[in-house]
Amino acid sequence: MSRKVNIGKVSLGGKNPVRIVGMVKTPSKEIKKLVKEAQVLEREGAEIIRIAFKEKKDVQIAKILKKEINVPLVADIHFNWELAFLAMEAGLEGIRLNPLNIYKKNKVREIIAEAKKRKVAVRVGVNSGGFKKEFSSPLKLAKEMAKVASDYVKILEEEGFFDIIVSLKTSEVKSTVLANRIFSQRFNYPLQLGVTATGPYLEGVVKSSMGAGILLFQGLGDALRVSLTGSSKEEVRIAKTILQFLGIRNFFAEIISCPTCGRCKVDLIKIVEKFKKEIEKMDEVSLPIKIAIMGCVVNGPGEAYQADIGLAFGEKRGTIFKKNRIIKITKEDRAIKDLLEEVRNALQ
Ligand code: SF4
Known part of the structure; x- marks a missing residue:
């Protein structure tokens, strides 16, 4: 030492x-x-x-x-x-x-x-x-x-x-x-x-x-x-x-998002950028939390298994999950709002 x-x-x-x-x-x-x-x-x-x-x-x-x-x-x-x-x-x-x-x-x-x-x-x-x-x-x-x-x-x-x-x-x-x-x-x-x-x-x-x-x-x-x-x-x-x-210190909420592929039905790059801006405004984000935003429900939840809370997009809808458990199905245009709400709830 x-x-x-x-x-x-x-x-x-x-x-x-x-x-x-x-x-x-x-x-x-x-x-x-x-x-x-x-x-x-x-x-x-x-x-x-x-x-x-x-x-x-x-x-x-x-x-x-x-x-x-x-x-x-x-x-x-x-x-x-x-x-x-x-x-x-x-x-x-x-x-x-x-x-x-x-x-x-x-x-x-x-x-x-x-x-x-x-x-x-x-x-x-x-x-x-x-x-x-x-x-x-x-x-x-x-x-x-x-x-x-x-x-x-x-x-x-x-x-x-x-x-x-x-x-x-x-x-x-x-x-x-x-x-x-x-x-x-x-x-x-x-x-x-x-x-x-x-x-x-x-x-x-x-x-x-x-x-x-x-x-x-x-x-x-x-x-x-x-x-x-x-x-x-x-x-x-x-x-x-x-x-x-490196897991040495914790400063902010961590976003995990997929690279997108042919299965992705949304503009994930834009969505993730928007979410990042929103999450940075939250005071609570210094608390350790990992949030996944994935392009599809086929592999999304599995790929985001290490996250605390996640959102996987599908045909005009989003599925919000905690670890591997689905907690909400939401519309595509409400998905980010609902995800932020769930993050707030998780941090309380
Ligand atoms: S989560 Fe779905 S859309 Fe994203 S890379 Fe994996 S398979 Fe493709």
């Missing part, structure tokens, strides 16, 4: 749930928009929020953000070690140090002494993009990343500092998985998982799901940050979805 580490009031590692990490993307000069983005992430489920901390002016932004949101903030620091001190002075609960660009041992030791004094957690974040050389295989890259992280962690440990989180990210699945595995064989610090620079939406979702999914399934990973060339809100949503579909 990984070691428990606190980032402000949020604990990760040990028996804590895998934490969702969000990242604000608005340029810091647009402060109102930035605060709004952070609030949206918090509402969406981010439990830790990372901010880019790249110049002295960011102290003011960090202070404003701290007043407006309730989840801990982690400052992402690169190159300039002085910023680490400023972020800690601003009251941020965590800092991310990049071993590939803040590496002077005496400066690292000074930062760590301050972090220890202020009880600030430190994420040692190694990204493959920081290397100035090419690697002939994913394994060689992974080994180098794990070594860089290990050497850095040892400096922190020499200072008697153990509030460490580690992230090892590349832009591909294999080396990310390998790097985390290799590192975790030597240390039990909490790992923040994620694949970085994943590309457009579809590529990002698949890479993130695979990279984090493989590691989480093997019991590794204490926090997850999905990285997309897209909205920060979507990143948080996908992180939640990954955790839910």
Whole structure:
């Protein structure tokens, strides 16, 4: 089991749930928009929020953000070690140090002494993009990343500092998985998982799901940050979805729907989209429930057996069932309304 580490009031590692990490993307000069983005992430489920901390002016932004949101903030620091001190002075609960660009041992030791004094957690974040050389295989890259992280962690440990989180990210699945595995064989610090620079939406979702999914399934990973060339809100949503579909955490009602085939007599794609919008409006949906919407009564109930409640369409009608038991026959145009009603009843 990984070691428990606190980032402000949020604990990760040990028996804590895998934490969702969000990242604000608005340029810091647009402060109102930035605060709004952070609030949206918090509402969406981010439990830790990372901010880019790249110049002295960011102290003011960090202070404003701290007043407006309730989840801990982690400052992402690169190159300039002085910023680490400023972020800690601003009251941020965590800092991310990049071993590939803040590496002077005496400066690292000074930062760590301050972090220890202020009880600030430190994420040692190694990204493959920081290397100035090419690697002939994913394994060689992974080994180098794990070594860089290990050497850095040892400096922190020499200072008697153990509030460490580690992230090892590349832009591909294999080396990310390998790097985390290799590192975790030597240390039990909490790992923040994620694949970085994943590309457009579809590529990002698949890479993130695979990279984090493989590691989480093997019991590794204490926090997850999905990285997309897209909205920060979507990143948080996908992180939640990954955790839910691995059965690690529960955030929303899960819809199971069939791929449709020649037996399907309705526009199931439209129906499922409509149902999804409706179910997202319900407050109760954070309760664990699986709802199936299937295109026919021939195979629908059987295929949806794992669902708690389901709807299978037939000739101008819908059959609502709980597990394999039929509870209502309804008209096609009333089917979604009736299904929502049954979901409400089931959640009461
Ligand atoms: S549930 Fe029916 S319509 Fe949907 S894929 Fe299966 S057989 Fe086809």
